[in-house]
Amino acid sequence: MNITKNLLFTALVALFTLTLYSCKTKKLAAKPAPVPVEKPAPPVEEKKPAPVPEKEEAPAPVEKPNFNLDNIQFEFNSFVLKTSSFPILDKAVMEMKKSPDTKFILNGYSSAEGTPEHNMQLSVDRANAVKSYFINAGLNGNNFTVVGHGEKDPVSSNDSEEGRMLNRRTEIKVQR
Numbered sequence: 001m002n003i004t005k006n007l008l009f010t011a012l013v014a015l016f017t018l019t020l021y022s023c024k025t026k027k028l029a030a031k032p033a034p035v036p037v038e039k040p041a042p043p044v045e046e047k048k049p050a051p052v053p054e055k056e057e058a059p060a061p062v063e064k065p066n067f068n069l070d071n072i073q074f075e076f077n078s079f080v081l082k083t084s085s086f087p088i089l090d091k092a093v094m095e096m097k098k099s100p101d102t103k104f105i106l107n108g109y110s111s112a113e114g115t116p117e118h119n120m121q122l123s124v125d126r127a128n129a130v131k132s133y134f135i136n137a138g139l140n141g142n143n144f145t146v147v148g149h150g151e152k153d154p155v156s157s158n159d160s161e162e163g164r165m166l167n168r169r170t171e172i173k174v175q176r
Contacts, residue, residue, distance in 0.1 A: 124148030
């Protein structure tokens, strides 16, 4: 028994000693001096005659943002965006960045399955999911108002799965 205790004690001391040495911070090697970069000589500019001004061209018309975006779909009984909605949301982000001061209303909807209270909360969560996507894309969260409509205003009949799928959506509207 004594031999076992002595061996165990010796092994613990050795393990403790190794642990202490391995936990010490390692000295950082000095960083080498940066290699100087030679800058090329600036090119010699040739003097060209001044161009003769022709008719002034009208500036290109500024493209107005297109905020008519829909078909943002969600999984059943969830506020998880379908992957088919990502290109639509990316396009929405590009259009919204053209007009960063525009305010939007995000209208969330659900299909008619479940209780009205659950559907109302689900529709709010869906609109908030879209808002989170926009904020993560760099848009100002203060420009978005979230509204849940529950199962009101369906775009299709809730009698078929295809219709219910279309009713699980969020619509983006410009706030007036």
